[in-house]
Amino acid sequence: MKISVELTLTPLxxxxxxxxxxxxxxxxxxxxxVLENPLSTQVYGDYDxxxxxxxxxxxxxxxxxxxxxxxxxxxxxxxxxxxxxx
Numbered sequence: 001m002k003i004s005v006e007l008t009l010t011p012l013x014x015x016x017x018x019x020x021x022x023x024x025x026x027x028x029x030x031x032x033x034v035l036e037n038p039l040s041t042q043v044y045g046d047y048d049x050x051x052x053x054x055x056x057x058x059x060x061x062x063x064x065x066x067x068x069x070x071x072x073x074x075x076x077x078x079x080x081x082x083x084x085x086x
């Protein structure tokens with residue numbers, strides 16, 4: 001089953017840039033489709049692979065920060081080729 005996941009990682013501390021950068025770099029290296037914009041990162045692919053990646057990398061990231069929040073939206077389909085029609 002293919003899914004699309006939108007992630008917004010928000011560390012609740014002053015030193016926050018490097019943990020976010022490291023998290024995104026690890027997502028990019030996964031071989032999955034990863035798209036970024038200033039507000040979120042999207043990951044597209046097989047459900048098991050995407051969720052396994054997010055679980056592992058989020059755990060590693062949470063070890064590096066004191067407090068943080070991950071906002072996640074999941075759509076049951078691969079929407080990586082979406083283009084606005086208006």
